[in-house]
Amino acid sequence: MAFTNEQLERYSRHIILKEVGAKGQKKLSQAKVLIIGAGGLGAPAALYLAAAGVGTIGIVDADEVDLSNLQRQVIHSTADIGKPKVQSAKETMEAINPDVTVNTYHTFVTSGNVLDLIKDYDFILDGTDNFPAKFLINDACVMAKKPFSHAGIIRFKGQLMTYVPGQGPCYRCVFKNPPPKDAVPTCKQAGVIGAMGGVIGSLQAMEAVKYIVGAGDLLTGYLLTFDALKMEWHKVKLPSDTSKCAVCGDHPTITELVDYEQAECDMKK
Amino acid sequence: MKITVAGKIKEYDDGITVAKLVELENVETPEYVTVTINDEFVESHDFENTTVKDGDTVEFLYFMGGGQA
Numbered sequence A: 001m002a003f004t005n006e007q008l009e010r011y012s013r014h015i016i017l018k019e020v021g022a023k024g025q026k027k028l029s030q031a032k033v034l035i036i037g038a039g040g041l042g043a044p045a046a047l048y049l050a051a052a053g054v055g056t057i058g059i060v061d062a063d064e065v066d067l068s069n070l071q072r073q074v075i076h077s078t079a080d081i082g083k084p085k086v087q088s089a090k091e092t093m094e095a096i097n098p099d100v101t102v103n104t105y106h107t108f109v110t111s112g113n114v115l116d117l118i119k120d121y122d123f124i125l126d127g128t129d130n131f132p133a134k135f136l137i138n139d140a141c142v143m144a145k146k147p148f149s150h151a152g153i154i155r156f157k158g159q160l161m162t163y164v165p166g167q168g169p170c171y172r173c174v175f176k177n178p179p180p181k182d183a184v185p186t187c188k189q190a191g192v193i194g195a196m197g198g199v200i201g202s203l204q205a206m207e208a209v210k211y212i213v214g215a216g217d218l219l220t221g222y223l224l225t226f227d228a229l230k231m232e233w234h235k236v237k238l239p240s241d242t243s244k245c246a247v248c249g250d251h252p253t254i255t256e257l258v259d260y261e262q263a264e265c266d267m268k269k
Numbered sequence B: 001m002k003i004t005v006a007g008k009i010k011e012y013d014d015g016i017t018v019a020k021l022v023e024l025e026n027v028e029t030p031e032y033v034t035v036t037i038n039d040e041f042v043e044s045h046d047f048e049n050t051t052v053k054d055g056d057t058v059e060f061l062y063f064m065g066g067g068q069a
């Protein structure tokens, strides 16, 4: 597939980068990325991945756009209130870049559907807001050998890490099990500064693009944290011994996906 | 002794336990924090009986859940 003149112009700032080039741009156009959660993290990630010309982007989200989302979920507009987030996101992404095919999945991720959702994608972005979903996505990606970007944001803080099979620890290596319901506050309970989704979600898109074009070093084996009040970044090296992990270790005890109890935050309906 | 806590060099008394350090560093939700010393995990049931040594690098890793709704 050769680029049209219009595509050469659209992607010119990518193509001129030696780490991307026409070859990398072609890889992007052939890549498939799945974004789980079209919210604070998924919204900016989806915008940048669509603009970057990632050929196929899937979006999973069961919710409809709510007025309280618009403070940070920049892919949705006031006119989209009440519309499924996946639909609103698709319309915005297609308006940015008609080259992109957007697949929508208007559902929650569950142990019953997650493997089927991720199976056709090259890279997964976890933009969910609750621990049951985060552990489910981690375990499914480990089992299906899919690379993914994990991220979380709350108040003025955010963090992310990247899992690539065989290249370092998974989310469960670090955090073992979900905390009990309501033991750790959610964004709905504690608040989150809107631009934090933009900072961390954009970095998730960055990791996806780097993975696809094969540029630089990923956040495998590291957790990158950001404190906006102090304007401090901290890159924490994670233990490299994954042998004891319950899901990615040498003798996994978790061999089936688990639906943990959903936190308060996404039980609203 | 000097140790590095979350990227910053700090002065603490010799023989301080991980449990005490968690308290003095005002770790939020201490029951659910993940601790590493020199890039190795310290299990939470070992916080009381693990001491931090001069020159150690200690990290606190927190659950962070938000993003979507």
Ligand SMILES: [Zn+2]
Residues within 6 Å of the ligand: A169, A170, A171, A172, A173, A174, A242, A245, A246, A247, A248, A249
């Ligand atoms: Zn693991």
